[in-house]
Amino acid sequence: MARDAKTYRTKLTGIYIPVITPFNEDESINFESIDAIAKFLAENGVDGIIPSGSTGELIAMTTDETIAVNKAYIAAGHKYGIKVVASTGAYRTCDVIKMSQAAEADGADGVMVVTPWYMGPNKQELYDHYKAIHDSITIPVMMYHNPYYSTVLLPDQFIAKLYNEGCIDAVKERQADVFRQQNLRRLTDDNFAIFYGYDVCPVETQATWSDGWVVGTGNLFPKENSTVYKLAKKVKAGETAISEAQKAMEELIWPYLFLFTEPDSNGDILWLQMIKEGLKMRGIPAGVSRKPVMNGLPQEDMDRLTAVLEHYHYI
Numbered sequence: 001m002a003r004d005a006k007t008y009r010t011k012l013t014g015i016y017i018p019v020i021t022p023f024n025e026d027e028s029i030n031f032e033s034i035d036a037i038a039k040f041l042a043e044n045g046v047d048g049i050i051p052s053g054s055t056g057e058l059i060a061m062t063t064d065e066t067i068a069v070n071k072a073y074i075a076a077g078h079k080y081g082i083k084v085v086a087s088t089g090a091y092r093t094c095d096v097i098k099m100s101q102a103a104e105a106d107g108a109d110g111v112m113v114v115t116p117w118y119m120g121p122n123k124q125e126l127y128d129h130y131k132a133i134h135d136s137i138t139i140p141v142m143m144y145h146n147p148y149y150s151t152v153l154l155p156d157q158f159i160a161k162l163y164n165e166g167c168i169d170a171v172k173e174r175q176a177d178v179f180r181q182q183n184l185r186r187l188t189d190d191n192f193a194i195f196y197g198y199d200v201c202p203v204e205t206q207a208t209w210s211d212g213w214v215v216g217t218g219n220l221f222p223k224e225n226s227t228v229y230k231l232a233k234k235v236k237a238g239e240t241a242i243s244e245a246q247k248a249m250e251e252l253i254w255p256y257l258f259l260f261t262e263p264d265s266n267g268d269i270l271w272l273q274m275i276k277e278g279l280k281m282r283g284i285p286a287g288v289s290r291k292p293v294m295n296g297l298p299q300e301d302m303d304r305l306t307a308v309l310e311h312y313h314y315i
Contacts, residue, residue, distance in 0.1 A: 002164065003163065003164045003165070003166065003188075003189060003191070003192075004166075005191075008169075008191050009138070009139065009169045010109075010110075010139075010140055011140075011169075011170075011191050011193050011211070012048075012083075012085065012109070012110055012142065012169070012170050012195075012211070012212060013047075013193060013211045013212050014046075014047025014048055014212050014213075015046050015047050015048075015212065015213045015215065015226055015229040015230075016046065016047060016048040016049060016050050016083075016195070016212060016213070016214045016215075017046050017048075017049050017050065017214075017215065017216075017219055017222060018049075018053035018054060018055040018056060018214055018215075018216050019037060019038070019041065019050065019051050019053075019055065019056060019073065019219060020037065020055055020057075020272075020275060020276060020279070021051070021052065021056045021057050021061070021069055021287075022034065022037065022285060022286055022287030023057075023287045023288050023289060024287060025288060027288075027290050029061075029065060029068070029069060030285065030287050031068075031069075031072050032285075033285035033286070033287060034069075034072045034073055034076050035076045035079070036284060037076075037279075037284060037285070038076035038080055038082070039076070039080050040222070041082070041218075041219070041222050042077070042080035042081060042082045043080070044222035044223040044226060045222065045227070045230075046082060046218060046222050046225075047082060047212075048077070048082050048084060048085060049077050049083075049084055050085045050087050050112055050214060051070050051072075051073035051084065051086060051087060052066045052069050052070055052086065052087040052088070053087040053089075053114075053144070054114075054146070055216045055219060055275065057272075057289060057290060058087055058089060058114075060289070060290040060293075063090065063098060063099060066088070066099055067098075067099055067102045067103075070099070070102070070103050070106065070108065071103075071106040074086065074103070074106050074107050075106075075107075083109040083110075084107075084108055084109055085109055085110040085111060085112050085140075086099070086100075086106075086110075086111050087111070087112045087113075087144070088103055088111045088112070089113050089114035089115075089116075089144060090116075091116045091117060091118070091119075092116075096113055096129075096133050097132065097133055097136045099111075100113070100133055100136060100141075101136055101137055103139075104137045104138065104139050108139060109139065109140075110139050110140035110141070110169075110170070111133075111137065111139065111140075112142040112144050112172060113141060113142070113143060113144060114143075114144035114150055115143070115144070115145065115146070115150045115152040115154070116129065116150070116152070117149065117150040117151060117152070118151065120150065120151045120152040121152070123154075123158055126152070126154075126158075127161075127162065127167060130143060130162055130168055131167045134166060134167050134168065134169075140169040140170055140193070141167075141170070142168070142169065142170035142172055142193070142195065143162065143168045143170070143172070144171075144172045144197070145159065145171055145174055145175070145197075146172075146174035147174070147175070149174075156180055156183045156184050156187055157187065159171055159184060160184060160187035160188050160192075163188050163192045164187075164188060169191075169192070169193060170192065170193030170195060170211075171184065171192075171193070171194060171195065172195045172197040172214050173195065173196060173197050175198075176198045176201055178201060178204045178208070178209075181194055181196060181208065181209035181210050182209045184209075185209045194210050194211050195210065195211065195212040195213065195214050196210045196213050196214070197214045198215075199215050199216060199217045199253075199257065199260060199261075200261070202225070202232055202253070203228065203231075203232045203235070203245045203246055203249050205232075206229055206232035206235075206236065207233075207235040207242060207245060208236065213225070213229050215229075216271070217256070217257075217260055217271075217275070219275045219279065220274070220282070221252075221253070221256055221312075224253055224256075224312075225252075225253070227248055227252055228245060228248045228249050228252055228253055231244055231245040231248050232245045255308060255311050255312070256308045256311075256312070258304075259271075259274050259304060259305060259308060260274065264298065264300050264301050264304075265300060268301075270294075270297060270301055272289060272293060273289070273293075273295070273296065273297050274297070274301070274305055276289065276295075277296065277297050277302070277305060278305055278309060281305070281306070281309055281314070282314050282315070
């Protein structure tokens with residue numbers, strides 16, 4: 001069933017960073033650092049940010065804290081000319097609605113809502129969940145489909161149904177499967193905003209079926225990711241050869257990618273710590289994380305990170 005064009009909301013596009021939340025040593029939120037983080041990302045070419053997502057440690061914050069962090073990032077992002085899609089995911093539908101309405105009131109350009117986690121809802125429960133959220137606000141709703149964290153794995157047909165029947169306007173698709181981008185486009189229409197939601201295949205997705213890229217490593221390497229994203233979009237528009245985007249991927253992203261894809265000798269991929277410690281090494285006040293996430297890095301990982309930042313001449 002095709003969606004009625006009268007129900008379309010503003011289509012989201014571009015490269016978005018699921019931005020960190022800076023915490024102080026006592027685990028309070030360092031609101032003063034938010035402006036500097038937003039400025040850093042804006043100056044390095046990103047189109048928007050998504051506060052309070054996975055990288056923003058949404059599961060470590062209360063509903064009121066999430067509202068406050070989103071509000072601060074909305075103000076800072078707009079100050080520096082980038083869009084802000086506020087993450088408002090929670091298990092309870094009423095909490096999502098509360099945070100989403102607050103985000104809209106504070107000027108957000110959209111909201112991103114991860115599927116409820118742990119006790120995974122069935123399809124009817126998910127349909128009702130997203131329908132209630134969508135009906136409660138007038139800005140775009142991006143569903144965050146991340147089965148690895150949420151335990152909810154959905155088929156493309158159901159995601160398309162949510163869009164076609166007016167429950168969502170966009171999707172951040174975390175599975176690193178280019179076919180899903182193609183299939184979702186085939187099952188919907190061009191106003192459905194499809195965002196690739198992982199770090200490893202920007203050229204393949206952005207040069208073909210996707211409308212945008214949500215990339216966590218862009219917190220630490222925003223310039224590199226923005227450059228590759230924009231080249232891939234030029235490929236899609238027929239303005240450059242795909243070899244140019246492939247070359248940029250090889251030169252700008254592959255030198256750091258192993259930090260986030262290959263485990264250390266303990267079998268760990270400390271991706272959040274890599275981002276926060278790396279940002280601090282670059283002079284950005286990233287703060288710490290809330291426990292149980294460990295802070296700092298083992299020497300082995302710090303050595304790897306240092307070598308990478310030296311490669312990019314950031315330290």
